[in-house]
Amino acid sequence: MKERVFRGYVKETLGPAPAERTLEAAEKRVAFDERSDEDQAELMYQIEGLTSERRDFVRSMKKEEESEGTGWTLKRVGTRLVRVPVPTEGKGRTTYAAEAKEATAARLDDIQKQLNALGEIPGLHETYEQKLNKMYFLAKAHRAYEANAFRIQEINQQISEIRERAHLSRGGAIVGATRAQVEKLEVERDRLMRVNDGAMKQERPAMEEKLNKLKADVETLKAAAGKKPTERQKEEMRKLLHSYDELRYELEGFSAYESGGLFRRIEQLRSYADEFAKGRMIEIPSMKELVEEGLDHMRNHQPFLLAGHLGSGKTEIARHMAKMFMIENGVGYDKAKDTDMDEVYNRLEPEVYSGGEEASVYDLIGKLKLVGKASMDPKEIKQRTDKLAEELEAAGIKGVPREKIAELLLGKGDVTETVFNYGPFGRALRDGKPIIIDEVNLIPPEVIGRINDVMLRGVGDPVHLQENGEEALVMKKGFAVLSTCNLGEKYEGIKDVNAAFKSRWVAREVDYPPVGETYDLILTALVRKDRTRLPPNFPAAEFEKLADLAVAAREIQELFSGQTEGQRFMSLATGVRAEKSQLQKGVVSTRDLMRKIIAPWKQKDFKVPLDDIIAKNILASEILARESKDDQKFMAEIFLRRGFFHGWDEDTFRSLGIQSITKREIDALQAAQGTDEYKNADTRFGKLLQGAKDRVSGLKASLLVGNIDLQKRRKTVTRPT
Ligand SMILES: Nc1ncnc2c1ncn2[C@@H]1O[C@H](COP(=O)(O)OP(=O)(O)O)[C@@H](O)[C@H]1O
Ligand SMILES: [Mg+2]
Known part of the structure; x- marks a missing residue:
């Protein structure tokens, strides 16, 4: 049965279908089905773009109407900033300018015209409707999941209340009917939990078999009973049907989980892609946690330090936190006038000071300077x-x-006089803005000491800028200090030496993200502007490889940050055992992954193979080629083991600028592949890879181009009658 849920909406959006228009217009158009994949995808993007713009306009107009007579404030909800109306008396009214209203109306009109023009393409109505229905189906499944989750909470609550009551009245014993009630609730909860955990995945085939058997049993019983079943037969039939219903319910729940999970994934990717398209840091869970924590410390006026390895995203997170903090405190923009929060976010800049050995208090805070009068x-x-x-x-x-x-x-x-030239820290104090001290480990301790002095003042306290003749300032709410620090000896150094630092600063380590999150970052950077599909030229064959890439990067990151040791099988070429070691200079950091692999690959429209990009931009990089051939070789080996550079020989590597790898080493690695040692060396990352691939499988069909059809609906088993 074809679903028709969105028929009215589609007609309203795209205008009447070509068949209902004058055929003349439609005939001039090439039918949707006859167009290239790229063309088809582009059309869908256009519709999405236009409809979402229309939706935003309509929403903001509605908001303006609602908020008349009220002011508003910004509130951070999850990763987004939302406008929350606050009642004001007289002052602060926002009025929607007449011109703005007119401009909006004109744009809406324009959008509608464009949508109607698209609607003249034969076959487009149907495809778009299918797409909406698919999303609707997924959303329904998603809601089923949410409903289960809610019910689980509810049951837990009910059980704990029953326990509490029992405890108060009978000293804790739950007996009789109450006990039966609790057990019943527990059974229901466990089933729901299994459904939502996806734990039924393995059970599914067995369950389907059992269901079919029950169905057959019902048929057999029916045949045996004939037209006049005995009471016993009736009773047995009831039981069979009851079991049948229970089982079917579980299976349906499982389908809901599968599709609901997919829906959640797509929605998550969409919101990531949205952040990414706006040039923001993507708040993957591990980073989101840090951001929340950092913001809390900033609010408490406590300096916060992010310590981590190269390219793990420290500076990026600090900038993101600082901007969020500025928005929260209304610093650097006009809270009443600036309504486009994306624009505000992009415009806001915290003060930044990048550390160096020669950094002085005067560079940081400011110095008196002679200038022409x-x-x-x-x-x-x-x-x-x-x-x-x-x-x-x-x-x-x-x-x-x-x-x-x-x-x-x-x-x-x-003709001269002295003026005070504010440094970033001085400006931050004066203006009540956050300051980021990047790579604080490079800054001399006395400079940090001066910061600590200032941080002892509470909000509203006077602060004297001794560098500017004791200029009197007041500590403002929007002032906050963030810093980043590269992990290594230097970090240990400031931690140990500087007691004041230790007691005053809150430090957190930033690890490279877990594989699943790295994988999501990769996908996010790749999807196209409709935010749910990969670009038309994306080589589908490379899709599976993205999981391998995330895992290879993680393995390299762990070897670089000293979290693990790895075996080098290439060293078997020289008769040495497969030695265990780590990486000294070479890493594929999150930054490398995004900037040196994914971005250039996408920018070249995927015409250059992924393997070549990795070889050229990572392995053949200056630092590895010049300073660490060992790391170059080891990293190449890890990629080879993950299936990259398939069939490459010494010459291929050379042609891409990698001189360290010999034919004998490639052979040795190949020869090692069947051995137990090789297999055992890889178990941990092998498991990670399996996990990553599991995450991928459901997404693939939804993300690749040209796949706008409804996902094949599962055959549902109908209840025997
Ligand atoms: N969550 C993220 N979202 C978007 N880009 C990210 C994210 N994490 C890392 N990156 C990429 O890595 C870069 C961040 O690295 P950076 O902050 O310079 O690292 P560090 O300061 O730790 O050396 C970003 O510019 C971006 O390209
Ligand atoms: Mg940095």
Whole structure:
């Protein structure tokens, strides 16, 4: 049966289907089915883009109407900032300018025209409707999942209340009917939990078999009973049907889980892609946690340090936190006028100071500087001259001519004066903004000491800027200090040496993200602007490889950050055992992954193979080629083991700038592949890979181009009658 849920909506959006229009217009159009995949995808993007713009406009117009007579404030809900209306008296009314209203109406009109023009393409209505129905079906499944989760909570609550009551009245024993009630609730909860955990995945085939058997049993019983079943047969039939219903219910729940999970994944990717398209950091769970924590410390006026290895995203997270903090505190923009939060987010810049050995308190806070004197205002000269003359007279020095006094004041021929040149920290204090001290480990301890002094002041306290003649400032709410630090000896250094640092700062380590999150970052950077599909030229064959890439990166990151040791099978070539070691210089950090692999690959429209990009941009990089051939080789080996560079020989590597790998080593690695040692060396990352691939399988069909059809609906077993 074809679903028709969105028929009305589609017609409203795209106008009447071509068949209902004058055929002339439609005939000029190439039918949707006859277009290329790329074309088809592009059309879908266009519709999505237009309808979502329309939705946003309509929403914001509605909001304006609702918020009339109210002001509003910004609240952070999850990763988003939302406008929350607050009642105000008289002041702060937001009025929607008439021109803005007109412009909006014109744009809406334009959008509608464009949508109607698209609607003239034969076959487009049907495809779009199918797509909506698919999303609707997934959303329904998603809701089933949520409903289960809610019911589980509810049951837990009920059980704990029953327990509490029992505890109060009978000293804890739950007996009789109450006990039966609890057991019944527990059975229901366990089933729901199994459904939502996806734990039924393995059970599914057995369950389906059992279901079919029950069905057959019902048929057999029916045949045996004939037209006049006995009471016993009736009773047995009831039982069979009851079991049948229970089982079918579980299976349906499982389908809901599968599709609901997919829906959740797609929605998650969509919101990630949205952040990414706006040039923001993607709040993957591990980073989100840090952001939340960091913001809390900023609110408490506590300096927060992010320590981590190269390219793990420290600076990025710090910037993101700082911007969020500025938005929260209304710093750097006009809370009443600036309504486009994306634009505000992009525009806001916290103060940043990048560390270096030669950094001084003066660079950081500010210094007095001699500058050319601006010609003084004549009025001011007169005032000051009068004042000095009075003072001189009061002191008994009389009769000094005014011109002399003026000369004295200005300093004859003296054309300079001192001004205070604020450094980033000084500006942050003065303006009440956050400051990021990047790579704080490179900064001398006395500089950090000065920061600690300042951080002892509470919000509203006076702060004296001794560097500027004790300039009196007041500690503002929006001031906060964040810093980043590269892990290594230096970090240990500041931790141990600087007691004040240790007691005052809150430090958190930033690890590279877990494989699943890295995988999501990769996908996010790849999907196209409709945010749910990969670009048309994306080589479908490479899709599976993305999981391998995430796992290879993770393995390399663990070897680099010293979390694990790895075996080198290439060293078997020289007769040495497969030695265990780590990486010293080479890493594929999150930053490398995003900037040196995914971005250039996408930018070249996938015409250059992924393997070549990895070889050229990572393995053949300066640092590895010059300073660490060992790391170059080891990293190449890890990629080879993950299935990259398939069939490459010494010459292929050389042609891409990798000189360290010999034919003998490639052979040795190949020869090792069948051995137990090789297999055992890989178990942990093998498991990670399996996990990553599981995450991938459901997504593939939804993400690849040209696959806009409804997902094949599962055959549902009908109840025997
Ligand atoms: N969650 C994320 N979302 C988007 N990009 C990220 C994310 N994490 C890392 N990146 C990429 O890595 C870069 C961050 O690295 P960076 O903050 O410079 O690392 P570090 O300061 O730890 O050396 C970003 O510019 C981006 O390209
Ligand atoms: Mg950095």
